[in-house]
Amino acid sequence: MLFPKGNFLEDNQDLAEYLYEHYSNETEDVEVLIKLKKNQVLFHQGVFPSSVFIVKKGVLKVYTVDGNGKEYIFSLVKENNIIGYSTLLSNTPYLYSISAITNCEIVVINKDFFHSLFDSDSLFLKRMNANLIRSLIAFTHNAHIIANYSVRERTALSLINLDDFFTKLSYSDGFIDLSRMNHSNIIGTSVESLVRILHDFKVENLIEVDKSKIKVLNKQGLIKASGFI
The missing domain is CATH 2.60.120.10 (Jelly Rolls)
Known part of the structure; x- marks a missing residue:
């Protein structure tokens, strides 16, 4: 797909x-x-x-x-x-x-x-x-997606799409610059659940986290985590 x-x-x-x-x-x-x-x-x-x-x-x-x-x-x-x-x-x-x-x-x-x-x-x-x-x-x-995918899968999908969104901004520095509250409200989960999954993705070397900012390191890995392949 x-x-x-x-x-x-x-x-x-x-x-x-x-x-x-x-x-x-x-x-x-x-x-x-x-x-x-x-x-x-x-x-x-x-x-x-x-x-x-x-x-x-x-x-x-x-x-x-x-x-x-x-x-x-x-x-x-x-x-x-x-x-x-x-x-x-x-x-x-x-x-x-x-x-x-x-x-x-x-x-x-x-x-x-x-x-x-x-x-x-x-x-x-x-x-x-x-x-x-x-x-x-x-x-x-x-x-x-909200109805049928797990929080981990939704988080992976959000990171892929948000990376595309923020890197196209005229002032982009290559990071997703979004508060955890706004990010969790996109996914439809709690801030605590989002933070745990982001930690897992960081350990898996899929992303880099710098305070509130996130950099995608392995987009193919996130696509795999999303359940689309």
Whole structure:
């Protein structure tokens, strides 16, 4: 079986590139730049959208919180990605919250401009629909992993995907830089269980651990540990 890419990742960079390539003059008139500090919330679940957001710098998490206060992270969002357009298409309140994992710079574009693109640019709409389908596939695949794979297997999968995510950042130093709490909320386990498994992977020479940072040393070994081969 080919190893599935895209898990825990949110990537629609092609939309942002298309937007600025074709509508740079228009976006300059309607966009506003805001800055978020680490842990600051961009928007909360249940709020109706009034804007679309483009991440210019930093990393954010897409998550929900259950009645017991337990957080579950669906995906991470990196620079040059668009957030919130799917909710505009469906005309519903946000089903998730988004907050900053690092200090972030976000471009805010009002929804009226995006609605005008829905009506006037069929190619842009097709690109949005294609990205929505990819997001749905990733979400479905992730739900399958949470339901059917052990914590060790899920941890191995997360390390493979997070390594791919963080090494593609413009300021990457080759390490996964994510708190243990956020990492455990991606996997769907406790911090204590995650720490034990990371220790095992370190002993097995699959990863290197430097405080909160992790470096993948043996990706094939992690794929084997994940149960995909």
